[in-house]
Amino acid sequence: MAAVPSSSSTENLFRAVKAVLDANAARIQSSGSVTGDVETQRNQIIDILKSHGIFDGADVDKSLKIPGVNSFGIKVETPATLEEIQALVLHARKNELKVRVVGSARSFPSEIILGIDDPAKVILVSLTKYRGVTINANGVATVKAGTNFGLDPNNPDSTHENSLVKIIDDNGWALPITDLTLHDTVGGFLQAGYSGTSNKHGLDDAVVGFSLVTGTGEVKKLCRKDPDPSFFFAAGVSLGLFGIVTEVQIQLERSYFVRGSQKGYDVSIGGQNPPPLDIMGHSPALPDLRTFTSDNEYIHILWMPQRGVNRLQVWQGVRVPHDATLVIQSYQTRPMPLQLLARGVLAFVWHASLGSRKEYDNVIVSLLSSFIPLEEVPFTDKWYKAIALDDVVRAEILPTAIAGILVDPKDVTRAVILFNDLHNKEGGSTNNYPIRLYSVKKSDFWLSPSFSGDKIALDLYFNLYNTEPGNLSPPFKYYPPEKFFAKYWAALDAAKIRYHSHWGNYRQESHATVAYLKGHYSRYEEWLELRSKLDPDQVFVSPYWAKHLQIPSK
Numbered sequence: 001m002a003a004v005p006s007s008s009s010t011e012n013l014f015r016a017v018k019a020v021l022d023a024n025a026a027r028i029q030s031s032g033s034v035t036g037d038v039e040t041q042r043n044q045i046i047d048i049l050k051s052h053g054i055f056d057g058a059d060v061d062k063s064l065k066i067p068g069v070n071s072f073g074i075k076v077e078t079p080a081t082l083e084e085i086q087a088l089v090l091h092a093r094k095n096e097l098k099v100r101v102v103g104s105a106r107s108f109p110s111e112i113i114l115g116i117d118d119p120a121k122v123i124l125v126s127l128t129k130y131r132g133v134t135i136n137a138n139g140v141a142t143v144k145a146g147t148n149f150g151l152d153p154n155n156p157d158s159t160h161e162n163s164l165v166k167i168i169d170d171n172g173w174a175l176p177i178t179d180l181t182l183h184d185t186v187g188g189f190l191q192a193g194y195s196g197t198s199n200k201h202g203l204d205d206a207v208v209g210f211s212l213v214t215g216t217g218e219v220k221k222l223c224r225k226d227p228d229p230s231f232f233f234a235a236g237v238s239l240g241l242f243g244i245v246t247e248v249q250i251q252l253e254r255s256y257f258v259r260g261s262q263k264g265y266d267v268s269i270g271g272q273n274p275p276p277l278d279i280m281g282h283s284p285a286l287p288d289l290r291t292f293t294s295d296n297e298y299i300h301i302l303w304m305p306q307r308g309v310n311r312l313q314v315w316q317g318v319r320v321p322h323d324a325t326l327v328i329q330s331y332q333t334r335p336m337p338l339q340l341l342a343r344g345v346l347a348f349v350w351h352a353s354l355g356s357r358k359e360y361d362n363v364i365v366s367l368l369s370s371f372i373p374l375e376e377v378p379f380t381d382k383w384y385k386a387i388a389l390d391d392v393v394r395a396e397i398l399p400t401a402i403a404g405i406l407v408d409p410k411d412v413t414r415a416v417i418l419f420n421d422l423h424n425k426e427g428g429s430t431n432n433y434p435i436r437l438y439s440v441k442k443s444d445f446w447l448s449p450s451f452s453g454d455k456i457a458l459d460l461y462f463n464l465y466n467t468e469p470g471n472l473s474p475p476f477k478y479y480p481p482e483k484f485f486a487k488y489w490a491a492l493d494a495a496k497i498r499y500h501s502h503w504g505n506y507r508q509e510s511h512a513t514v515a516y517l518k519g520h521y522s523r524y525e526e527w528l529e530l531r532s533k534l535d536p537d538q539v540f541v542s543p544y545w546a547k548h549l550q551i552p553s554k
Contacts, residue, residue: 072110074119076102080129082219085244090217092123093539100542101240102126103188104152107504108401109481112239115544122542125244127187128157133167139252140208141168143186145245150182150384150391165384172322173252174383176201180300180390187245192504193237193447195440196387197300199293199454202441206251207236212243215535219246234523234530236445239503241545242534257326258298258386260317263376268310273374275312279303279437280420281413289416290409293439293456298387300438303416304372305423308365311372313434317379317386331379331389346398349432350466368432399464400433401481403488404502406440406455411497415458418491433461446523449500457502460485482506512548528552 079085092099098116102124107113116122127146135141143164150165152158160166164186168174177196179189189203190210196203209223212235220243222232235242265275277292279301293299302313320326349364379386407415419435436459440450449455462481471477489508492499500520501507510516517524528551535541538554545551 072102072114072119072124074122074124076124076126078126078129082130082213082246085125085127085130085213085246086217086219088123088125089213089215089244089539093215093217093537096121096537097539098122098542099244099539100124101188101244103185103191104148104155104183106184106188107192109506111542111544112504115542117543127185127244127246128155130246131157131162133164135168135171135173135252139173139254141173141250141252143248143250145185145187145248147186148182149178149184149186149189150388152183152185154183168252169255169382169384172255174255175203175250176206176253177203177298178384178387180388181393182384182388182391186248190236190248191238191240191245193443193445193449193502194504195443195448195450195457196298197438197440198298199439199441200297202443203250204236204443204445204448205441206253207248208251209249210236210245211247212245212534214243215537215539220534223249230526231530231534233444234446234527235534237443237447237503238527238531239447239545239549241540241549241551242531243540255322256383257320257322257380258317258383259320259380260298260315260386261376261378262313262315262331262389264372264374265312265314266310266374267312275314277314279312279413279416281417289412289437289456293437294409294454296439300436302372302434302436304368304434305420306364306368307424309368309372311369311374313372315389319383320380326380328382329378329380331377331381331386346432346463346465350463371434401462401464401485401506402502403460403462403481403485403506404449404504405458405460405488405492406449406500406502407458407497409454409456411499412437412456412458414495415492415497415499418495418497419458419488422487422491432463432466435460446527447503447521449502451521451523455500460488507548512550514550517550 077088079088089099091097098121100114100116100122102113103126105113114122114124127144129146130144131147132144133141133147141164147162147164148155148158150163151160163182165175165178165182177198179194179196184194190207207224209221209232211219211221214220220231222235223229224232226232231242264273266273267275267279276286277289278286279289281288287295289301293301296316297319298315298317300315302315304311349367405415416437436457438457438459440455440457442452442454443450445451462484464478464481466479466484468477468479485506486508493508493510498520501511511520521527528549531551532554536554538546538551541551546553
């Protein structure tokens with residue numbers, strides 16, 4: 001990792017950035033135009049960050065565990081055939097070892113994937129060599145579980161040509177929705193219960209069957225139309241604890257385009273560019289967040305509630321038919337240089353905020369506001385190119401921990417007000433990232449966070465390069481993400497707002513109880529019973545999941 005400025009140079013860095021922003025503000029006031037100023041300001045800040053050693057390329061701190069980038073430090077098995085997968089499971093069962101599947105390794109903390117103290121007692125499996133897609137005449141795709149949705153930039157086996165979206169799009173087909181990135185493997189994405197950004201379309205609904213290798217080495221095929229589909233609905237989201245998913249059958253749709261726009265808004269009182277919704281629910285003249293998200297086919301919102309920033313970025317889209325005459329207007333992605341700039345700016349903001357220096361509040365506000373410009377960006381593009389707008393973000397440049405919080409739509413305004421208060425009270429929460437808000441469609445899989453109905457997600461993001469206060473030079477001591485997320489969990493619990501945490505992200509430790517699981521997942525006890533039948537010797541059960549799902553010892 002590039003060095004964070006030392007304590008002796010921090011003051012000079014703050015002053016230098018503030019001078020750039022003040023000069024830019026003066027130019028705007030004198031000329032009445034901002035043409036060219038943004039680029040000038042950006043280049044000047046890059047030079048300042050470089051001179052202070054916090055902007056020197058896409059290097060990775062090897063001591064920091066970054067999702068999808070750093071290895072686990074142990075051998076990873078890469079079976080290429082079903083028989084090889086079965087052999088690994090049988091070997092593990094015979095020798096009392098554990099088996100865990102890596103996927104794209106995007107889940108974080110890393111204990112979600114590994115979670116075993118003794119590496120000699122686990123077989124870590126990647127299905128990167130087990131990939132491929134076939135499509136039948138009815139549009140049902142059989143996808144090997146190691147296939148990535150798109151290109152995983154950190155996996156040399158993954159290419160655009162062998163990705164699921166490319167193969168099905170070339171054949172005139174589409175998925176109902178994708179995630180915001182396409183790096184994931186198909187098996188890992190579904191097992192973790194990830195979702196898209198719509199309450200109209202859900203990928204879980206399109207899954208018609210899948211196959212898995214159980215803890216006894218048997219290949220079991222499960223189908224939505226089975227006479228008793230209990231195993232299908234139990235194993236659909238099971239975190240690799242029922243077995244290794246090897247193939248997934250997905251009912252495709254005919255290809256389509258998505259047309260829409262992304263626009264930034266000022267949500268402060270009397271703001272110059274007010275949004276088309278009221279996320280606080282104060283104005284009867286505007287739809288609240290529940291209504292606004294429900295009324296849009298594809299929707300997600302970036303919200304920066306930091307004191308003085310108060311901005312929303314609303315991305316909304318609708319399907320339009322596949323038509324060769326459509327004019328493509330691609331969504332503007334974040335190129336690598338801007339991601340590098342963001343890394344330096346985020347480090348600056350984090351340490352400036354921790355210092356509670358009031359004279360730098362305007363600097364912080366200006367820098368964070370630059371991530372959500374008050375402008376509209378229209379787009380029309382193929383389904384997967386339009387929906388997966390974060391696909392170019394690189395984990396090694398902007399490594400991020402996430403706490404995914406899903407609430408019932410009726411409670412989302414209360415949750416938003418609660419988080420807003422956390423950010424605005426004196427000495428309250430400080431962060432250099434936005435909160436992402438989006439719709440999640442109800443899922444039929446028992447352990448899905450949206451099994452009980454449609455949800456609205458509030459994703460909290462945390463920069464893994466954030467260091468402890470005062471830790472401004474090597475060796476770095478990184479600020480624990482769970483410590484940052486804890487204040488949000490505590491606030492929701494105190495307000496008695498019911499929520500589900502995403503399985504693939506940071507979770508509230510106090511929710512690892514039977515009472516919580518039974519209260520939030522109505523089929524939990526049946527899920528446990530069916531799990532034990534497919535994995536009687538607990539080949540797939542790591543200590544992490546034994547704790548968080550309260551799986552009894554065998």
